[in-house]
Amino acid sequence: MDSLTKLWLSTGLANFEPGQVVMMLVGCGLLYLAIARNFEPLLLLPMGFGAILTNIPVAGFSEVGGLLHYIYYAGIDTGIFPLIIFMGVGAMTDFGALIANPKTLLLGAAAQFGIFATLFGAIALNYVPGIEFTLKDASAIAIIGGADGPTAIFLASKLAPDLLGAIAVAAYSYMALVPIIQPPIMRALTTEDERKIEMAQLRPVTKIEKIIFPLGVLMMTIFFLPAATPLVGMFCLGNLMREVGVVDRLSSTAQNELINITTIFLGLGVGSKLSAEAFLNVETIGILVLGAVAFSIGTASGVIMAKIMNKFSKVPINPLIGAAGVSAVPMAARVANKIGLEANPHNFLLMHAMGPNVAGVLGSAVAAGVLLALVG
């Protein structure tokens, strides 16, 4: 009987705290979004699972000696996992469309206004009782507007590890929601005629340009923003491996097995930050609201910038591609393409939107570097 009592006392039922139950439901919610709604499943599935595991009473997944504890401190606290992911993303990114039409970099720049405007919002939320965001917190939250998962996780792990869980949830959820968030904003800010604009075919880009481009980006980052070099450097390493053609086996591994392995553990590790204390508070609601605001502002500023450029440019620019400047590669570019096709069935904007789309990745890495340099 003693044994049965001991067994009962070791059950989850006898040890549950309400917060843990709620957080498990949050984890189940993330799994639902990943599986049934196809919300960024590669990260949200392990993240939701990690959220469940970390909230199991008695099991101690995130305490010293627990699996998630090791994963978090070895891979996320050190920044290693997001950097490896970023290298893999670099190895998957084709800068051809950007090099062919470099002006689109300005769209990627404009969309970062979503980040910096959200800074303001985060500070303003301090008026709400129960919310107290430092400038570091605000910066980590604002980066959600960058629409780039690894960048957000990297920055949050440096500036506000306590908010990491909520920030990652918001970042990946909104990235998945891009097809729902962006279209109304894009339609509201453009006229039917603007959406119909067809763009000139892109010039072919030579191999040498694609090889030198990541090196140029790295050099400029070194000169002007060394704080961004971990992110930009690993990204450029991946992209360089992709383009040079002499290390294809490394590039392939970076794009596949290595990024897959890291994604599983990154997801689990981020999920381990979804504890009741860290997530069940007003601040999380603030983060979710601010994330949506950041995405919307980023989308709007990208579109407006594209409208301005279209005014002054000799060749026509469809303002829709400005929305792709938030990154969320390649979803945002597909959204631009889709809305363009609705207005004009011959209007294929996908390749043109890839330019601002990958520019947005660089832009938010640069923004993250600025925040690290000034706030970190």
Place this chain on the structure above:
Amino acid sequence: MDSLTKLWLSTGLANFEPGQVVMMLVGCGLLYLAIARNFEPLLLLPMGFGAILTNIPVAGFSEVGGLLHYIYYAGIDTGIFPLIIFMGVGAMTDFGALIANPKTLLLGAAAQFGIFATLFGAIALNYVPGIEFTLKDASAIAIIGGADGPTAIFLASKLAPDLLGAIAVAAYSYMALVPIIQPPIMRALTTEDERKIEMAQLRPVTKIEKIIFPLGVLMMTIFFLPAATPLVGMFCLGNLMREVGVVDRLSSTAQNELINITTIFLGLGVGSKLSAEAFLNVETIGILVLGAVAFSIGTASGVIMAKIMNKFSKVPINPLIGAAGVSAVPMAARVANKIGLEANPHNFLLMHAMGPNVAGVLGSAVAAGVLLALVG
């Protein structure tokens, strides 16, 4: 000359201790079993190799700064490697046959009697001079009856790290010996007529069932046996990744590259525990004997349970499939199939035996959790 003397003094020949020589022969024996007899080669080959390496005089593989030292403490002492393997096994496991015929779970439960009965045996062996098994030791040894490698390694690393080497050797050897150990027991406990029993075709299982099943298993484990959640949780994560269909690249990596990499290092690390002090003693013989006993009892109880169920069931149940309840996936299921075919050439039991087979994996993970909760 001085140099030559120094060189001589640094040779293995000048430094060998007898125990090391014997353990190297044990390592060679494991290699032989792996290569020539095809005994679970994926683990026994690196394990045998690790046993050789760890016993090299002077080289210090398992001392601070040595390769096997790092591998053991980073991957096995922490429990990370067996858990990653278990995730991969989960991603390889199809629960379809089990869901189609859930009663077979009882067979997987019955076979765990091999584990708990062996507990008794281990304690009884304390009468033998030179053997002194604590209850922790006994539990770690008994789990060999679970016929599941990663579970045994995980439990042994928690409860009795000193016995880890011998336990792993026994577990994998007996798993490989399933086609030799089980058939006589199965034949002795069944009549020719029973072995001839054909079973009804299994119903098809829907995708939603396969997706929800691992989540249900996890939830129940959380409620009733949190101590088993590291094992069961990672297993269910792998299985969920397999079934959802939206993270195929993660599932594929978990089933292939990640499990392969981990297997190499797990084998080497386990091999590093095969030192003379830890292995060359009466206790090892006790462990080997107990392991065989555990397997036999597990097989017998599975078969007997199946016979009982066949008595009370409306649809016929071939008692042979009860033997598959020990796990040893998929070898035990194949053995059941083979013996069924011998009795009746139209009797294809493979799919029916997969049910108790995978139930056995769950059963022994649950048993491991019980032992961890009550003894750990």
Place this chain on the structure above:
Amino acid sequence: MDSLTKLWLSTGLANFEPGQVVMMLVGCGLLYLAIARNFEPLLLLPMGFGAILTNIPVAGFSEVGGLLHYIYYAGIDTGIFPLIIFMGVGAMTDFGALIANPKTLLLGAAAQFGIFATLFGAIALNYVPGIEFTLKDASAIAIIGGADGPTAIFLASKLAPDLLGAIAVAAYSYMALVPIIQPPIMRALTTEDERKIEMAQLRPVTKIEKIIFPLGVLMMTIFFLPAATPLVGMFCLGNLMREVGVVDRLSSTAQNELINITTIFLGLGVGSKLSAEAFLNVETIGILVLGAVAFSIGTASGVIMAKIMNKFSKVPINPLIGAAGVSAVPMAARVANKIGLEANPHNFLLMHAMGPNVAGVLGSAVAAGVLLALVG
């Protein structure tokens, strides 16, 4: 404005030290060699990139908390990465040609004279002001003559970590330069008639020989040179996995994903040792000179040994294959083949040169073990 000042002060431009600029140019030089000249790109590309990253001011890649710091101390300081690479190389190596013609082992032995003669040279360089090589340094430098990257990195990380960067650069550069360094030496030491010598076809080698060979090599290393067992052991493990045929999935992973992942990080980690203090000094020039000398002497002694053997052998031996004894697999064997073809269009030496070529790998691992045992 304060913010802008802070931003300016955080730029690379405001913090560059001249040494860092030079080292970045060195890194770019390595990238150029890798990409445009195809110099061992798999390692030199990440190494060059690592050199750039580690010299970025402010970013702190190689300081505590920096990515390259973690990579270096987890993977190179411990020796783990070169050993994993060596396992992969073992899994890629076919000893068939060597087993078919075991005499070629003598060529692999002779070529190691490049290593030991260079020891002398390194000590002699102490006469040059600004150079002060200890016997440990000299040994780590001399191993460049082994023409084997992971061996050089492993030994340097143990004996002279400060010189690791320069040694790795020299080792991989000269390995890539084998087609330029070796031919003149080979032509100078052989007559036209010797180069025309055709060799008898190799006998087929059985599977059992290929399986037992790595085990025999390991046993001998254990008996006579335990200090070499980390290198030789992991190499033999890889080779055993390759040949046994029962663990093909492990062998494939060791040859592909695992070695690729490790190569990326090994390159980055080695590059992190290319700091100005460690690289910009007279000693580096000494290392580069000694490396070239070591390669040349190794090539010459291989060829001379082959000439001697040809004198005394009943079957003809083309002296060109002696040059392949330096290892640099398979480049050196290809060079021998090419020069043989020039002299005699029917003279296919490739397979015959693979014997000394892989013998050279063993030879330099043995040499490394001798140095570790006597100097380490």
Place this chain on the structure above:
Amino acid sequence: MDNMQQQFLEAGTLMLAGMVFVFVFLGMLIVFINTVLAKLAIKFPDPIVTPPSRANKKRKSNGKTHGEVSPAVVAAISGAVKRYRAKHGQDK
């Protein structure tokens, strides 16, 4: 000896508690499958895969007879070739 008896007692309790627990646990899983999963299977049946219609079949057989290979297969094979080259064309 006394100690041994004590240990046997503990082992016995453990055996009892363990077997009961294992049976209850896996038994509840049976209930779970027979209730929750069964209901889910009815509520969310797998999309019915229409038996390959004539048109489909035709396309397929056409594909084979005319040697037209689906782009995915071409991509996969060319990918395999690339992988092969990447793996075997670059040394060490």
Place this chain on the structure above:
Amino acid sequence: MDNMQQQFLEAGTLMLAGMVFVFVFLGMLIVFINTVLAKLAIKFPDPIVTPPSRANKKRKSNGKTHGEVSPAVVAAISGAVKRYRAKHGQDK
């Protein structure tokens, strides 16, 4: 409140500095692409891939008609088969 004003000020400066920096940085990248890369593209054009000449075409179609498959494809497929067997033929 004073503290809040202070924070807003900081956030404002950050916003200004950040947006200026991002635009300047990405703007310089435009210049980089339009100057350095453009020059490089002219100096090192991609090797012109000759449109598949008759001879080439012939070889290819020959290859197909006669069922000759390039050794690389054979190797890749046989490699794939091997991988397949390695993965599926060995359990757990």
Place this chain on the structure above:
Amino acid sequence: MDNMQQQFLEAGTLMLAGMVFVFVFLGMLIVFINTVLAKLAIKFPDPIVTPPSRANKKRKSNGKTHGEVSPAVVAAISGAVKRYRAKHGQDK
């Protein structure tokens, strides 16, 4: 200078000991190959692969002519296709 002489002496001894050791070691490997491996090769010859008999050949050529592909190849290719899709169909 004295110190240098000392170092040269050490280097010389090292060279001598090293080269002797390397030759002895690899020399013993020759002996190992010529004795142990040679005996093993005789005792355990590779299973003789029968030259493709008519029957075999027929099956093979049949396979090719009739467009029947071995299940393993089909599996491998379909596996490759799956891998291809898995890799390329899912973004970031």
